[in-house]
Amino acid sequence: VSIVVDLFALAHGGASIGSIVEGPPELIGKKAFVRDTIPGERVTAEIVKDDKSFVTANLVSIGTPSSARMTPRCAYVGTCGGCDLQHMSIEKQREAKRHMVETTLARHAKVEPRCGVKLRGHQLPAFSYRKRIALHLDEAGQLGFYRRGSGAVVDIDSCALAVEPINKVMQRLRTVSTNLTRYVEGVVLEDRADDVGVLLKLRPGAPLSFPELAVVREVFPALQIEESGFAPEDGDQQGDDALGHFSQVNALGNQELVAEVLERAHGDELTELYAGSGNFTLPLAKRGAAVTAVESDPLLVKLGTKLAALDGLSERIRFVQDSCERFVRRHELKPTVLLDPPRSGARGILSAIKPALTKRIVYVSCSVPTLSRDLKQLTEMGYSTESVTVIDMFAQTHHIETVTTLIA
Numbered sequence: 001v002s003i004v005v006d007l008f009a010l011a012h013g014g015a016s017i018g019s020i021v022e023g024p025p026e027l028i029g030k031k032a033f034v035r036d037t038i039p040g041e042r043v044t045a046e047i048v049k050d051d052k053s054f055v056t057a058n059l060v061s062i063g064t065p066s067s068a069r070m071t072p073r074c075a076y077v078g079t080c081g082g083c084d085l086q087h088m089s090i091e092k093q094r095e096a097k098r099h100m101v102e103t104t105l106a107r108h109a110k111v112e113p114r115c116g117v118k119l120r121g122h123q124l125p126a127f128s129y130r131k132r133i134a135l136h137l138d139e140a141g142q143l144g145f146y147r148r149g150s151g152a153v154v155d156i157d158s159c160a161l162a163v164e165p166i167n168k169v170m171q172r173l174r175t176v177s178t179n180l181t182r183y184v185e186g187v188v189l190e191d192r193a194d195d196v197g198v199l200l201k202l203r204p205g206a207p208l209s210f211p212e213l214a215v216v217r218e219v220f221p222a223l224q225i226e227e228s229g230f231a232p233e234d235g236d237q238q239g240d241d242a243l244g245h246f247s248q249v250n251a252l253g254n255q256e257l258v259a260e261v262l263e264r265a266h267g268d269e270l271t272e273l274y275a276g277s278g279n280f281t282l283p284l285a286k287r288g289a290a291v292t293a294v295e296s297d298p299l300l301v302k303l304g305t306k307l308a309a310l311d312g313l314s315e316r317i318r319f320v321q322d323s324c325e326r327f328v329r330r331h332e333l334k335p336t337v338l339l340d341p342p343r344s345g346a347r348g349i350l351s352a353i354k355p356a357l358t359k360r361i362v363y364v365s366c367s368v369p370t371l372s373r374d375l376k377q378l379t380e381m382g383y384s385t386e387s388v389t390v391i392d393m394f395a396q397t398h399h400i401e402t403v404t405t406l407i408a
């Protein structure tokens with residue numbers, strides 16, 4: 001079924017949302033989600049799914065293109081599932097993300113920050129910013145990312161989002177990847193201070209060593225191997241090599257993120273939850289704060305503890321290796337709580353935060369839906385939202401990073 005849609009906003013997941021203005025009479029006024037479009041455009045689209053309150057449709061043609069419409073830089077746009085906003089200017093992407101955060105929080109969490117929803121980092125690069133990528137390798141030897149909307153692999157030569165050293169290593173990997181197809185299902189490449197780390201993720205049941213590995217090791221002598229179903233090995237075998245463990249993927253974006261957290265997380269005493277290897281902990285302690293940093297990954301705790309000692313900050317930083325859920329049940333939280341949970345959010349720890357003790361919360365999030373859910377709960381607990389800052393750490397994709405400050 002063909003429809004004409006007036007798009008008015010970016011929706012979660014990369015499509016734009018609009019109202020149906022032409023088509024079958026019963027559909028006029030109904031909401032439609034259309035990928036590859038831009039808020040402000042009028043488009044013709046073909047319905048692929050009709051749900052009760054909205055339809056999903058594929059773009060057929062653009063009636064009035066937005067002045068923000070761009071020719072995608074990357075040849076894989078449309079097939080590769082990685083980027084969904086390359087057809088939009090970077091300025092439009094950022095404003096559309098900011099607007100989406102503002103309206104989602106207002107509608108679903110009933111939160112309207114006292115100082116509004118602001119964008120930080122207008123100067124951040126639009127391409128070549130990722131210092132880590134995770135590639136899939138299928139049994140036919142295709143090396144790349146998942147195809148849009150499926151688990152099939154799109155073979156790629158280079159990624160427009162990755163930093164140059166990663167793309168160089170990807171080319172070298174292609175020369176030997178046929179040796180890996182039987183045993184390896186994924187490859188992580190990470191740009192580090194003096195090299196690009198290579199981690200092979202084995203298929204279920206694959207042996208830790210196989211004859212063809214020698215050929216690959218000739219090209220990548222320092223490569224690492226991870227068994228299927230196992231967490232990355234901890235530091236006893238691998239020194240302090242945190243390949244495969246969490247770290248921020250956008251170095252310049254991270255500078256803005258850390259600066260924003262430092263501006264928001266005042267206070268002499270902080271509890272930091274989901275601390276990683278101390279991305280925020282170390283700068284906070286450097287400035288004089290005493291920080292208790294909780295993180296479940298033993299290798300990241302070990303790395304953070306070592307970095308704190310190297311910087312002479314051990315007196316002010318206490319790293320705790322524990323799940324945050326368990327930690328908050330057993331310990332009183334400090335006047336300022338900083339948290340940076342994974343995409344699933346922080347539901348399991350929120351009720352342990354007491355407005356009588358904790359006056360300020362700084363919540364770093366990489367998922368608008370779980371942030372919105374959690375802010376609703378914190379509001380019901382008596383906190384009010386002071387500010388929300390959007391930092392575009394994931395340009396060309398629908399992913400959104402935010403820093404929210406709440407006060408009791």
Ligand SMILES: C[S@@+](CC[C@H](N)C(=O)[O-])C[C@H]1O[C@@H](n2cnc3c(N)ncnc32)[C@H](O)[C@@H]1O
Nearest residue numbers: 246274275276279295296297323324340341342
């Ligand atoms: C989004 S990362 C943030 C890390 C750090 N703030 C940074 O900027 O590098 C989330 C971290 O939480 C840790 N994590 C996930 N679930 C956890 C839990 N239930 N308890 C403690 N840590 C957890 C992960 O290992 C990861 O390091």
